[in-house]
Amino acid sequence: xxxxxxxxxxxxxxxxxxxxxxxxxxxxxxxxxxxxxxxxxxxxxxxxxxxxxxxxxxxxxxxxxxxxxxxxxxxxxxxxxxxxxxxxxxxxxxxxxxxxxxxxxxxxxxxxxxxxxxxxxxxxxxxxxxxxxxxxxxxxxxxxxxxxxxxxxxxxxxxxxxxxxxxxxxxxxxxxxxxxxxxxxxxxxxxxxxxxxxxxxxxxxxxxxxxxxxxxxxxxxxxxxxxxxxxxxxxxxxxxxxxxxxxxxxxxxxxxxxxxxxxxxxxxxxxxxxxxxxxxxxxxxxxxxxxxxxxxxxxxxxxxxxxxxxxxxxxxxxxxxxxxxxxxxxxxxxxxxxxxxxxxx
Numbered sequence: 001x002x003x004x005x006x007x008x009x010x011x012x013x014x015x016x017x018x019x020x021x022x023x024x025x026x027x028x029x030x031x032x033x034x035x036x037x038x039x040x041x042x043x044x045x046x047x048x049x050x051x052x053x054x055x056x057x058x059x060x061x062x063x064x065x066x067x068x069x070x071x072x073x074x075x076x077x078x079x080x081x082x083x084x085x086x087x088x089x090x091x092x093x094x095x096x097x098x099x100x101x102x103x104x105x106x107x108x109x110x111x112x113x114x115x116x117x118x119x120x121x122x123x124x125x126x127x128x129x130x131x132x133x134x135x136x137x138x139x140x141x142x143x144x145x146x147x148x149x150x151x152x153x154x155x156x157x158x159x160x161x162x163x164x165x166x167x168x169x170x171x172x173x174x175x176x177x178x179x180x181x182x183x184x185x186x187x188x189x190x191x192x193x194x195x196x197x198x199x200x201x202x203x204x205x206x207x208x209x210x211x212x213x214x215x216x217x218x219x220x221x222x223x224x225x226x227x228x229x230x231x232x233x234x235x236x237x238x239x240x241x242x243x244x245x246x247x248x249x250x251x252x253x254x255x256x257x258x259x260x261x262x263x264x265x266x267x268x269x270x271x272x273x274x275x276x277x278x279x280x281x282x283x284x285x286x287x288x289x290x291x292x293x294x295x296x297x298x299x300x301x302x303x304x305x306x307x308x309x310x311x312x313x314x315x316x317x318x319x320x321x322x323x324x325x326x327x328x329x330x331x332x333x334x335x336x337x338x339x340x341x342x343x344x345x
Contacts, residue, residue: 048301049341050074050116051309052271055101056091057324061309063115064107070337073113076154076305077101079121080144082130086137088144092124097147105148117144118194120156128171129161138174142181151187153178154224156194162205172209172216179219192222192269192302199230199240201247214255222302223248224269229279237284238291241270245301262300270296271305274312274336275327276319285329289339297343304340312336 053060053075063075080096083089088096105115119141120126131137145153155175161167175191182189193213195206202210202225213220225248227241245268252264259267272284272292289306296304306312308324313333315326322328327336 048296048303049337050076050303050305051312051337051340052076052078052118052305052307053309054078054324056094057310059310059325060104062107063104063113063309064111066309066334066337067108067111067113070334071341072337073108073111074116074152074303075108075113075309076116076118077105078118078308079156080117080119080127081121081123082125082127082140086127086131086140088119088127088140096144102148114152115148115150116152116154116192117148117150118154118156119144120158120161120194122159126157126161126167128167128174129164131170131174134170134173134177137170138177141174142178145178145189151182152190152192154192154194157206157209158196158226162196162203162209165208168209168212169216172213172218175213176216176218179217188219190221191218192224193220194224194226194269194271197225197227197244197248199232199243201225201244202251207251210251210255220267222267222269223252224271224302224305226271226273226307228271228273228284228307229277229282231279234281237272237282238288238295241272241292242295245270245295245299249299265299266302268299269302269305271307273307275329275331276322278322280322283329286331286335286339289336293340293342306336306340309337 049072051072053063055077067073080088080090081092083092090096090098090101108115127140128137131140141153155171157168179189179191193209195209196203197206210220210223225244227237227244230240248268249264252267253259253261256264270292274284274289276283292304310324311327312335313326314331315323315328319326319328
């Protein structure tokens with residue numbers, strides 16, 4: 001997500017403080033699945049919607065309560081970046097194994113859901129830029145995943161991080177190592193890449209990242225396109241998202257020709273920014289969300305997400321700029337969440 005989509009981590013952070021754990025050897029398997037996390041199975045419709053949750057804000061929704069109210073069962077926890085040296089931390093500041101986050105994860109799993117850990121974002125420093133050794137980088141990623149026994153990892157790569165080819169190469173090899181260790185442990189690590197687009201689809205640098213991932217042997221479960229903030233004037237954001245998704249599906253088939261048409265569509269995920277985007281002429285409304293659900297179900301997309309759950313509520317009056325805490329459009333609390341989780345009508 002762009003810098004404007006992220007909070008400035010100087011907000012009140014006390015509720016998310018804890019102790020940092022150490023990095024283990026990268027070759028070790030991921031931690032055993034906790035008893036409170038359900039075993040992997042074919043995703044239900046509710047699991048095909050996975051909102052991003054900004055854990056670095058001073059107000060974080062009760063995820064279990066949202067799950068009960070909306071039916072959503074999967075949440076993308078954002079973002080793990082580099083803390084001190086090559087250590088993972090939420091937003092570069094908060095310890096990776098925070099007990100407050102752990103309570104949220106336990107409650108979501110008790111409600112029958114699960115979480116992804118999302119690494120990267122626009123700011124601050126992504127781990128692949130700080131960890132210069134592939135083994136150290138793999139260990140840092142593994143430490144963050146093991147903190148909550150997570151087997152779904154998302155890598156949001158954009159901006160200067162995406163332009164750094166050495167970091168891209170290093171990350172992909174670290175992810176490949178993680179997946180190999182997870183397979184040996186008997187529980188595969190499912191990996192998604194969240195990448196920027198323009199009107200033509202994935203950017204050239206995003207395509208190069210995926211080519212490098214394939215060469216590194218990474219098994220990519222989903223290519224998640226950020227359909228937001230195009231900056232090229234007002235337009236129908238759902239039509240744009242559909243066109244970008246189609247272009248991405250075609251690229252997936254080119255890169256993985258063994259995939260069928262349907263399997264390639266099932267590798268594409270779509271993430272709009274709800275409400276008023278950072279490019280304020282671009283507005284994704286609740287009617288747009290209903291249309292996007294219909295498109296996703298028609299094409300059999302891997303999943304839908306949005307930036308962010310923290311914003312899925314009405315603003316308390318006019319906002320001078322897009323807010324981290326509300327959408328900027330008329331809505332009730334959790335309207336986008338429930339709409340995107342509902343069957344198309």
